[in-house]
Amino acid sequence: MADLSPDAESRTTPPAAPPAAPRSGWRARWLTVAALGAPGLCFIVLGYEGRRVAQLLTLLLPLLLWLRMPLRTPVGIMVRRWLVTLGILVFVLDGAARTYLLSSYQAAPDSTLVLSAMANTNLRESLEYAAQSWRGLALFGLVLAAVAAWIWQVSGRLEAVPAPGPGRKRSLMDCAVLVLIGILLLLSAAAYANKPWRRLHPVLFWPHWVESTEKLRKGWANLDAVRNQALERAQAAAPVVLREGPSTVVLVLTDSINRDNFSLYGYGRKTTPGLQQHQRQLGAQMQVLRNAWSVDAATLPAIGNLFSFGMPEADDAQHLLALARVAGYKVWWISNHDDVAIEQQHARHADVLQMINREPGRSSMSLDGEMLDEFHTALQAPDQRKFIVVHMQGAHPHYSLRFPKGHNPFDAADDAVDAAMARQGRPVWVRELRQNYDAAVLYHDSVVSELLRLSREADRPQAYTGWMYLSDHGQEVGHVGNHVGHSPGTAAGYRIPAIVWQSHAAAPMPTDWAQRPFRADWAAWTLADLLGVQWHGQQVQHNVLHADYRWQAPQLPQLGTQLPSFTD
Structure with a gap:
C-alpha cells in the first residue's frame, strides 16, 4: 500500500522555487x-x-x-x-x-x-x-x-x-x-x-x-559712522585743489590681472593690442610702469590699502574718496563687482554709485563692457571737477566667464607659449586655463582701451585729464608650478600692470619714473597728485610721479626669500 502520509509527500516532491519578482x-x-x-x-x-x-x-x-x-x-x-x-x-x-x-x-x-x-x-x-x-x-x-x-x-x-524576492538571483x-x-x-x-x-x-x-541680512542691518550703523569719521578727518586735513580749471581724473581698478600676461609687457601672445595702439599714439604721455606690484594677494585688503594710502589701521587714516570730495571733486563709483564689503567700506563714499553686477561670487557672468555706458555718462556730466572710479572684474576666476562665449582665439592654441608650458611640464588642464585666462585678458584689454579712448575724446580744451589703471593683485596661471588662481605664496600673486596717462603734466616728469618700482598700496599718493589735491600730512616720497619718490620694499612673509628686493 502506498504511503500517503505528509512526510512521504515531502520526500518525493521537490520544493517549489520562490516566484521571481516582476521585471x-x-x-x-x-x-x-x-x-x-x-x-x-x-x-x-x-x-x-x-x-x-x-x-x-x-x-x-x-x-x-x-x-x-x-x-x-x-x-x-x-x-x-x-x-x-x-x-x-x-x-x-x-x-x-x-x-x-x-x-x-x-x-x-x-x-x-x-x-x-x-x-x-x-x-x-x-x-x-x-x-x-x-x-x-x-x-x-x-x-x-x-x-x-x-x-x-x-x-x-x-x-x-x-x-525583489529573497531567493532571486541578481x-x-x-x-x-x-x-x-x-x-x-x-x-x-x-x-x-x-x-x-x-x-x-x-x-x-x-x-x-x-544671517547675512541681519549682519548687514546691524553693520550699517557702524559703517555709516566709519564713513562719517573719514569725512570728518578729511575736513580736518583741509585739502585743496592746486590746479586751476576743469579737471577729470579716472581710476580704472581691475581684478586678478598679472602683467606677465600682457603683450604690452612682452608676453608672447597678443593680449593687449588696444593698449599698445594707445601707447604708439600717445608716446611719453602714457607711461607703463614696468615694475609694478601689489602688496596683497586678495581683493579686500588690496583695495583697503589702496584707498587708505597704505595705512588702513592708522587712527588718523585718510580715505582718498573722502579727501577728493572735501576738496571739491564730484566722485563716481561704477562697479561690475557685487560685494557688500567693498560697497560699504569704499564705494558709498562716492556721490554717484552705479553697481552694474547683481550676482556675487565667481560664477557671475556680468561682463566689464556693461559699464561703458555709465562711464560715458559720467564723462559727459557738466561738473567742473570729476573723479571717476571704474571697478572691473578683470580676470577674476572663473576665467571662462570673463569674456563673451566663442571669443577665445587661444583655445587649443599651438603656439610658443603653449610649447614653453609643455616643456615646463605643465599638464593639459593648466595650459587650458592659461588659454582662458589670456582670452579674458584680451577682452579686458578691449574694455580698458575703450575707457581710455573715451577719456581722451572727452578731454576739453584748457582742461586736465588724468588716468590711472592698475590691478588689485595678480594671478598664478602656471607661471610657477601647476597652481592656478590666487597665490599668496608666489610672485605671480603680486605682479600687476600699472599705467598712467595725463593730457598734460603740471610739472616736468622724472625721466626714469616708468622704470621705478611701484607699490599699489601707495597708489593713492599718485592719484592725489593726478587730482591736484594737497593737504597737511602729504607724503610725496610715496608718489611715483614726484622727484622725491623713495622706494621701500614691502615685507611679505608669504613669499619668504623669493623676492627680497621686490624688483624684477
Missing part, C-alpha cells in the same frame, strides 16, 4: 524616482545657470537615490515619504525664489541689491509689498501647492512597488544599476565635501542668507 518592479521604481525628480530639476533649471545646475542636481541626488531603496515597514515608508516630499520642496522653493528675483530684478538672492533691500525693509513695508503683489504671490502659492501635492501623491506609489541589469547608484553616491559625497558646492544647498544657503 516591472525596478522599472516602476525608477519611473517614480524620475517623476519625483522632475519638479526639482525644473525649478533648479529656472533658478540657476550654467554649472550651478549640475551642482544643485548633485546635491539633490541622495534624496532621489533613497527612493530606489526598498522599504517594508509602514513606519519607514511614511517617514521616507515625508522627508522626501519636504526635501524636494526645499529645492523647489529655492529655485522658485531665485526665478522670481531673476525675472523681476535680474539679481541673485545674495546680491548686494537684494541683501541691501531686505536689510532695509521692515515688517510694514513687507506687508505693503505683499498687498501690492498679492495676485502674483497667490499664483505662486497655488503652483507650489500643486507641486507639493504631486510630490506627495507620486511618493506614495513607492509603497506599491514590490521588492541579473546583469541589477548589477549595472547597483554600480550606477554607487557612482552617483560617490559623486554626491564629493559635492557635499566641497564647501563652495555644499553651501549652495538650500538648507544651508537660506539660513546663511538670513
Whole structure:
C-alpha cells in the first residue's frame, strides 16, 4: 500500500522555487524616482545657470537615490515619504525664489541689491509689498501647492512597488544599476565635501542668507559712522585743489590681472593690442610702469590699502574718496563687482554709485563692457571737477566667464607659449586655463582701451585729464608650478600692470619714473597728485610721479626669500 502520509509527500516532491519578482518592479521604481525628480530639476533649471545646475542636481541626488531603496515597514515608508516630499520642496522653493528675483530684478538672492533691500525693509513695508503683489504671490502659492501635492501623491506609489524576492538571483541589469547608484553616491559625497558646492544647498544657503541680512542691518550703523569719521578727518586735513580749471581724473581698478600676461609687457601672445595702439599714439604721455606690484594677494585688503594710502589701521587714516570730495571733486563709483564689503567700506563714499553686477561670487557672468555706458555718462556730466572710479572684474576666476562665449582665439592654441608650458611640464588642464585666462585678458584689454579712448575724446580744451589703471593683485596661471588662481605664496600673486596717462603734466616728469618700482598700496599718493589735491600730512616720497619718490620694499612673509628686493 502506498504511503500517503505528509512526510512521504515531502520526500518525493521537490520544493517549489520562490516566484521571481516582476521585471516591472525596478522599472516602476525608477519611473517614480524620475517623476519625483522632475519638479526639482525644473525649478533648479529656472533658478540657476550654467554649472550651478549640475551642482544643485548633485546635491539633490541622495534624496532621489533613497527612493530606489526598498522599504517594508509602514513606519519607514511614511517617514521616507515625508522627508522626501519636504526635501524636494526645499529645492523647489529655492529655485522658485531665485526665478522670481531673476525675472523681476535680474539679481541673485545674495546680491548686494537684494541683501541691501531686505536689510532695509521692515515688517510694514513687507506687508505693503505683499498687498501690492498679492495676485502674483497667490499664483505662486497655488503652483507650489500643486507641486507639493504631486510630490506627495507620486511618493506614495513607492509603497506599491514590490521588492525583489529573497531567493532571486541578481541579473546583469541589477548589477549595472547597483554600480550606477554607487557612482552617483560617490559623486554626491564629493559635492557635499566641497564647501563652495555644499553651501549652495538650500538648507544651508537660506539660513546663511538670513544671517547675512541681519549682519548687514546691524553693520550699517557702524559703517555709516566709519564713513562719517573719514569725512570728518578729511575736513580736518583741509585739502585743496592746486590746479586751476576743469579737471577729470579716472581710476580704472581691475581684478586678478598679472602683467606677465600682457603683450604690452612682452608676453608672447597678443593680449593687449588696444593698449599698445594707445601707447604708439600717445608716446611719453602714457607711461607703463614696468615694475609694478601689489602688496596683497586678495581683493579686500588690496583695495583697503589702496584707498587708505597704505595705512588702513592708522587712527588718523585718510580715505582718498573722502579727501577728493572735501576738496571739491564730484566722485563716481561704477562697479561690475557685487560685494557688500567693498560697497560699504569704499564705494558709498562716492556721490554717484552705479553697481552694474547683481550676482556675487565667481560664477557671475556680468561682463566689464556693461559699464561703458555709465562711464560715458559720467564723462559727459557738466561738473567742473570729476573723479571717476571704474571697478572691473578683470580676470577674476572663473576665467571662462570673463569674456563673451566663442571669443577665445587661444583655445587649443599651438603656439610658443603653449610649447614653453609643455616643456615646463605643465599638464593639459593648466595650459587650458592659461588659454582662458589670456582670452579674458584680451577682452579686458578691449574694455580698458575703450575707457581710455573715451577719456581722451572727452578731454576739453584748457582742461586736465588724468588716468590711472592698475590691478588689485595678480594671478598664478602656471607661471610657477601647476597652481592656478590666487597665490599668496608666489610672485605671480603680486605682479600687476600699472599705467598712467595725463593730457598734460603740471610739472616736468622724472625721466626714469616708468622704470621705478611701484607699490599699489601707495597708489593713492599718485592719484592725489593726478587730482591736484594737497593737504597737511602729504607724503610725496610715496608718489611715483614726484622727484622725491623713495622706494621701500614691502615685507611679505608669504613669499619668504623669493623676492627680497621686490624688483624684477
